Amino acid sequence: MLNTIKRFQAKEWFIITILMLFITDLVIILDLPLLRDIIPFLFFTIIPGFLIVSILKQNKIEFLIKILLSVGLSVSVLLSVGLLLNSFYPVLLKPLSLIPLLLSLNLLVLILTIFAYQRNKNDFSSSLIFNYNFKLGDKLLSPLIFPLLFPFMAVLGTYLMNTTLNNIIILTMLFLIPVYVVIIAYLRDRVHPVTYPVALFMIGLGLILMHALTSAHIIGRDVHQEFYCFQLTLANFHWNIYDYYNPYNACLSITILPTIYQVLSNMNPEYVFKLLFGLLGTILPLMVYTVSKKYLHPKFAFFAALIFVFQVFFIDIVGAVRQEVAITFFFLAVIVIFDCFGDKKFEKSWTKKLLFLIFVSSMVITHYTTSYVALVLLIPILLLPFLKNLYIERKINFVNFEVLVIYFLIIILWFILYAKVQFLAGSEVIQSTVAATASATGAGGGNVAFMNSREGTVLSILGLGIKNLPNLIAIIVNDMIFVTIGIGLITLLVKYRKIINHKTVFIYDEIRSFDSKIVLAGLVSLILLAMFIILPSVSFFYGSDRLFFQLLIFTVPIFIIGALKIAELLNKLIKKPDLKVVLILILIISLFICNTHLQYEFTGIPFSSEYDKIGITRGELYIYDGELNTAKWIGNYRVGDINIYSDAVGFNRLFMSGVKTNVVGINFNNKTINGYIYMGNANVNEGKFYDTIDHQVSTQKFNYFFINKSRIFDDGYGEIWA
Numbered sequence: 001m002l003n004t005i006k007r008f009q010a011k012e013w014f015i016i017t018i019l020m021l022f023i024t025d026l027v028i029i030l031d032l033p034l035l036r037d038i039i040p041f042l043f044f045t046i047i048p049g050f051l052i053v054s055i056l057k058q059n060k061i062e063f064l065i066k067i068l069l070s071v072g073l074s075v076s077v078l079l080s081v082g083l084l085l086n087s088f089y090p091v092l093l094k095p096l097s098l099i100p101l102l103l104s105l106n107l108l109v110l111i112l113t114i115f116a117y118q119r120n121k122n123d124f125s126s127s128l129i130f131n132y133n134f135k136l137g138d139k140l141l142s143p144l145i146f147p148l149l150f151p152f153m154a155v156l157g158t159y160l161m162n163t164t165l166n167n168i169i170i171l172t173m174l175f176l177i178p179v180y181v182v183i184i185a186y187l188r189d190r191v192h193p194v195t196y197p198v199a200l201f202m203i204g205l206g207l208i209l210m211h212a213l214t215s216a217h218i219i220g221r222d223v224h225q226e227f228y229c230f231q232l233t234l235a236n237f238h239w240n241i242y243d244y245y246n247p248y249n250a251c252l253s254i255t256i257l258p259t260i261y262q263v264l265s266n267m268n269p270e271y272v273f274k275l276l277f278g279l280l281g282t283i284l285p286l287m288v289y290t291v292s293k294k295y296l297h298p299k300f301a302f303f304a305a306l307i308f309v310f311q312v313f314f315i316d317i318v319g320a321v322r323q324e325v326a327i328t329f330f331f332l333a334v335i336v337i338f339d340c341f342g343d344k345k346f347e348k349s350w351t352k353k354l355l356f357l358i359f360v361s362s363m364v365i366t367h368y369t370t371s372y373v374a375l376v377l378l379i380p381i382l383l384l385p386f387l388k389n390l391y392i393e394r395k396i397n398f399v400n401f402e403v404l405v406i407y408f409l410i411i412i413l414w415f416i417l418y419a420k421v422q423f424l425a426g427s428e429v430i431q432s433t434v435a436a437t438a439s440a441t442g443a444g445g446g447n448v449a450f451m452n453s454r455e456g457t458v459l460s461i462l463g464l465g466i467k468n469l470p471n472l473i474a475i476i477v478n479d480m481i482f483v484t485i486g487i488g489l490i491t492l493l494v495k496y497r498k499i500i501n502h503k504t505v506f507i508y509d510e511i512r513s514f515d516s517k518i519v520l521a522g523l524v525s526l527i528l529l530a531m532f533i534i535l536p537s538v539s540f541f542y543g544s545d546r547l548f549f550q551l552l553i554f555t556v557p558i559f560i561i562g563a564l565k566i567a568e569l570l571n572k573l574i575k576k577p578d579l580k581v582v583l584i585l586i587l588i589i590s591l592f593i594c595n596t597h598l599q600y601e602f603t604g605i606p607f608s609s610e611y612d613k614i615g616i617t618r619g620e621l622y623i624y625d626g627e628l629n630t631a632k633w634i635g636n637y638r639v640g641d642i643n644i645y646s647d648a649v650g651f652n653r654l655f656m657s658g659v660k661t662n663v664v665g666i667n668f669n670n671k672t673i674n675g676y677i678y679m680g681n682a683n684v685n686e687g688k689f690y691d692t693i694d695h696q697v698s699t700q701k702f703n704y705f706f707i708n709k710s711r712i713f714d715d716g717y718g719e720i721w722a
Helices: 002-006 010-029 035-055 063-086 098-120 142-164 168-186 195-212 223-236 256-265 269-281 284-295 298-309 321-337 350-364 368-392 401-418 420-440 446-452 456-461 469-500 516-534 536-541 544-573 580-595 598-602 616-621 625-637 650-656 681-685 699-706
Strands: 644-646 663-665 676-679 688-692 695-698 711-714 719-721
Touching: 010 035, 010 098, 035 063, 035 098, 035 256, 035 269, 063 098, 063 256, 063 284, 063 321, 063 350, 098 256, 142 168, 142 195, 168 195, 168 298, 168 580, 195 269, 195 284, 195 298, 223 256, 223 269, 223 321, 223 650, 256 269, 269 321, 284 298, 284 321, 284 544, 298 544, 298 580, 321 350, 321 368, 321 544, 350 368, 350 401, 368 401, 368 420, 368 516, 368 544, 401 420, 469 516, 469 544, 469 580, 469 598, 516 544, 544 580, 580 598, 616 681, 616 688, 616 695, 625 650, 625 676, 625 711, 625 719, 644 650, 650 663, 650 676, 681 688, 688 699, 695 699
Parallel strands: 644 663, 644 676
Antiparallel strands: 676 719, 688 695, 711 719
């Protein structure tokens, strides 16, 4: 069948595209169960972008990169169509409802199909479009098939855990993943190259589903406010930033995009976040693999991408949807500017410059902070040819300046004219950083303020605030990763300096090449990470784990170089065996154990939200129906503007239920509460209050809160006292 598809000519292929559009429309109009949940999502997340790739005559590029570009371009198209339709309000009272949306997307796909046919009718070849190679030859099939188990185990495991509190399948999956990685590492030449991206996709999907399907409700911290913004847009079929004037509501990734997906699929709105955005997140490791493969051999690019997959932020990616979508566009922009495809360099290719501008534009409208960080990273890379000409050839050549000008115009138009609230939020962060730094370097208690204003992850890196042995193990492992990246960057800088000075340089066999772009990106990344440690409130306003996650596309190839350098030094002491793969596996698997919290499981401390029955994390993140029923009840029946008091995690339950006014955190230093008290499952059934997000205290210590109050609502998982 695959060979038959590869023999299709231009006319046949584009007729099939129209036929697929017709089938997708039928599935939507007839509201066919299950099929409507997934077919519209897949079609409109792949095909429009695939047609644009054909229009741009990029049919010859590697199939994996073609798919990645297609997904990115398709999502960009959905955002653009949604924003354009939204601008017709009030001419269209419900511009994002099914009829205008489906008609617009059909018209667009038809136009793109016609253009793609006209551009390719004379030199079209399906074999170029589907230029993958699945011929196994002497390669093994089993490593390619085995990772397909992981998503199924995640689905079954979370179902079993949610219904019976049995974690055996989830723990088995978490045991098999590192075993599989070790086997892949030592099969050497018996592994087909296709195995690596397939394995990354399946491992990533398994880990995302393990987290996303925990609880029947959305899970995370930021995601509850994101979901609220989505609900506002969905309720009106129209996005209006003034409905909730907040930086979150100015992110189209959590307003217009999920509304489009929900309208097309008719899926439960919560599962749009849990499943559809979970599926979208699985392409991120493939982007990291693509960039790493430019510099490393495929097996080591696979190892590099696993460092990304095994990050807590990746596993929990559906808990920060706006950043997930923005980082998708950022990574695609990096793929383009790093020349991971095509014969022409970025500086000489209008196609790549156009793709770059599409992706950075889409990033800007999806998440503001990711865009700020991206600006700091991408500007030096764009200026690199200009600086090279100036320094080496003593010439002024304004290479890439047209891209820079358009890039800045896009930022100005969006942040200042359309999303001023995001611009103001960024300005406040800068002002707070300057003020906090000035205070920290002043006299008196500056050093105390300096430390207290830091985000918890930064304190952990510095070896402060260690809570227990598993926490110490996690800190050591993560610090080892940081040190390895640092050694890799130093090694890279030394070797690159020798190349500049026209000296012969030995490059490890595992490294294909390296260039000035990866060296510069690595250096800027290290400077940014250092700023998060040196400048206190930067990490407070934008978590260091989020920054590190965004920088990994540059730093994981450098991590591999660092590991190779350390192994080289160790092998001078221990001649045999070759420690390169051994050291990399030790670091990767140690990271996996720590970021899936297995070290807590080994020491008997419940810490995981996915496979532990109790614990601080489970209590915070796992939401029961009864907690939401309780929140909705008080939202409907409270009297006037009386405040609703909750502990640190009750906010999420109330916010998710649409209760956001007059909600106040309990001040545990007070003796009385003058208002309603909202109690969630941890308060009612575990007897614990969250005085902070990551700390519990016994409710019995605060019995005086309930003096002269009565329980007026009880759902079993939630209570209201007044």
